[in-house]
Each structure stands twice: as C-alpha cells, then as structure tokens.
Amino acid sequence: MANTHCPQVIGVASGKGGVGKTTVAVNLAVALSMAGKRVALLDADMGLANAQIALGSRSPFNVSHLLAGEKTLREIMVRTEDGVILIPGASGRRDMAGISEAQVNTIIHSFDEMADELDFLIVDVAAGISPSVMSFLSACHRRYIVLRDEPSSIADAYGTIKVMTSELGLDEVYLIPNMVSSQANGWQLYKRMNEVCTRFLSRSVNYLTSVEADELIFAALRKYKPVLSFAQGSSGARDFRRMAELSIELEPATHAHGQTQFFFQRLLDAEQGA
Numbered sequence: 558m559a560n561t562h563c564p565q566v567i568g569v570a571s572g573k574g575g576v577g578k579t580t581v582a583v584n585l586a587v588a589l590s591m592a593g594k595r596v597a598l599l600d601a602d603m604g605l606a607n608a609q610i611a612l613g614s615r616s617p618f619n620v621s622h623l624l625a626g627e628k629t630l631r632e633i634m635v636r637t638e639d640g641v642i643l644i645p646g647a648s649g650r651r652d653m654a655g656i657s658e659a660q661v662n663t664i665i666h667s668f669d670e671m672a673d674e675l676d677f678l679i680v681d682v683a684a685g686i687s688p689s690v691m692s693f694l695s696a697c698h699r700r701y702i703v704l705r706d707e708p709s710s711i712a713d714a715y716g717t718i719k720v721m722t723s724e725l726g727l728d729e730v731y732l733i734p735n736m737v738s739s740q741a742n743g744w745q746l747y748k749r750m751n752e753v754c755t756r757f758l759s760r761s762v763n764y765l766t767s768v769e770a771d772e773l774i775f776a777a778l779r780k781y782k783p784v785l786s787f788a789q790g791s792s793g794a795r796d797f798r799r800m801a802e803l804s805i806e807l808e809p810a811t812h813a814h815g816q817t818q819f820f821f822q823r824l825l826d827a828e829q830g831a
C-alpha cells in the first residue's frame with residue numbers, strides 16, 4: 558500500500574490576475590494541514606511570487622536557486638507556522654516570469670522523491686495562459702479556477718477553461734467563485750459559467766464551493782497571516798475549511814494525461830497495483 562500512495566496535486570489558476578488565486582491556494586493549504594493532512598504549497602508564480610508573504614514566512618532561497626542547480630528542493634523549502642511546507646517562488650525576478658518547458662519539468666520532477674511525505678500539493682500558478690502556466694496545470698491532477706462575478710474575470714476564466722479543455726484535453730476542472738455575496742450567488746455564477754462551457758466547448762465544469770467576500774481575508778493578509786489562523790470564526794475561514802473537506806472527499810485522481818505529471822511514476826505504480 559505504501560508504495561502506491563500518490564499525493565493529490567491541485568493547481569489553482571484564474572486567467573485574470575488579482576482575483577484571489579494566492580488567497581485560495583494558501584488558505585486551502587492551511588485548511589488541509591489543519592485537517593491533519595501533509596501539505597506542500599508550490600508558489601509557481603515566478604514573476605510576482607507572493608505566497609510567502611501571505612503565509613508570513615521568510616526564506617533565503619527559492620525556485621530560482623533550484624533551477625540554477627545551486628540548491629535542492631529540500632534546501633529551498635520552509636515549514637510555515639501553520640504546518641504547510643512552502644516552496645517559495647522566484648519573487649521579483651523578471652527573467653523567471655517566462656520560464657521554459659524544460660525548467661517547468663525540472664521543478665515538477667524535483668518533487669518525485671517527496672511522494673511518501675505528502676498528501677496534497679497545491680500549486681499557485683501565475684495569471685494568464687502562458688505556456689508555463691499551462692504546463693503546470695497539465696501536470697496537476699485537478700484544476701481549481703478562481704473567478705469573480707465581473708465581466709473581465711468571467712471572460713478570462715472562460716479563456717483559461719477553453720485552452721485547458723478544448724486545446725489540451727484536460728478534465729477535473731472545478732470553479733471557485735470568489736468574493737461573492739453569498740454561497741447562493743456563487744452557485745449562480747457557477748451555473749452561468751457551466752452553461753456557457755457546455756454550449757460553446759461541449760464540456761461541463763465542476764463546482765466545489767464558493768468563498769464569500771470577507772474583509773477579514775484582506776485584514777489577515779495585512780498581518781501576513783492566512784485567515785484560518787487570523788480569524789478562525791470568520792466566514793472566510795469557514796469557506797476554506799469547507800473547501801478542504803470537499804477536496805479530501807473527492808476521489809483520488811488515478812490517471813495521467815501522458816504529459817509530464819507531478820508524481821507520474823507513483824500514478825503508474827498505483828494503477829498497476831489497483
């Protein structure tokens with residue numbers, strides 16, 4: 558059994574910037590950790606990495622040192638106060654914003670030796686639909702698309718879903734309506750989006766849960782803390798706990814798409830052992 562364990566890898570994307578990817582990635586990671594899971598968070602937004610700010614963690618090394626061959630994955634990662642293992646992105650390094658396919662593969666393969674030590678890996682990708690964003694998303698088992706109820710966010714989320722599904726053939730896409738006024742409004746936004754995807758892409762997308770607008774989420778960031786430890790009783794903390802519960806309940810991903818995958822060998826072993 559031990560050698561067929563495969564960590565579940567969730568990519569968090571949005572298309573448009575500033576809609577809440579890092580907030581979702583960080584708080585989902587913390588909520589999973591609080592639920593007793595072993596969790597790592599890869600900050601794969603190489604141009605403007607800010608997951609470490611949101612987690613209040615400082616680290617001397619980051620992914621650029623890994624890619625330069627100066628440090629190993631274990632040497633750059635840090636364990637945060639909330640028990641999450643953070644792999645810091647190459648913040649402020651503009652040359653890292655457009656990393657190559659080979660570099661993406663190097664990062665992905667560096668995780669292979671950690672398969673036994675993790676239950677979840679959360680990947681916070683950059684805004685947009687660049688080739689490196691799509692390479693990271695293709696390598697994940699599931700994709701959570703964060704969107705807000707506003708035209709530009711909806712249009713960019715649709716664009717991201719279109720590339721992922723129609724062009725790359727990816728499935729396991731879940732929408733996360735963020736900053737909505739109620740769970741019911743989030744569900745309505747999902748339904749509208751799913752109708753458009755079904756009509757124009759002939760693909761449906763899945764719903765997980767929504768995150769309501771909560772000023773304590775913003776206040777937590779100003780204190781360099783995830784909302785789950787800053788204000789446990791807040792609606793934000795409640796929504797992220799629910800997101801973690803639902804993520805744990807999902808069937809483990811058991812197949813790969815044939816491209817470079819996180820923990821690819823583990824997936825193959827799991828399939829053969831099944």
Ligand SMILES: Nc1ncnc2c1ncn2[C@@H]1O[C@H](COP(=O)(O)OP(=O)(O)OP(=O)(O)O)[C@@H](O)[C@H]1O
Binds near residue numbers: 573605684735772776
């Ligand atoms: N549900 C919410 N309620 C209130 N504020 C929120 C919520 N979600 C995110 N925010 C705030 O919105 C801002 C942008 O969030 P975040 O940095 O997570 O977006 P992002 O998509 O990662 O941005 P970027 O594309 O720059 O990486 C932050 O100030 C964050 O605190």
Ligand SMILES: [Mg+2]
Binds near residue numbers: 602607
């Ligand atoms: Mg971000």
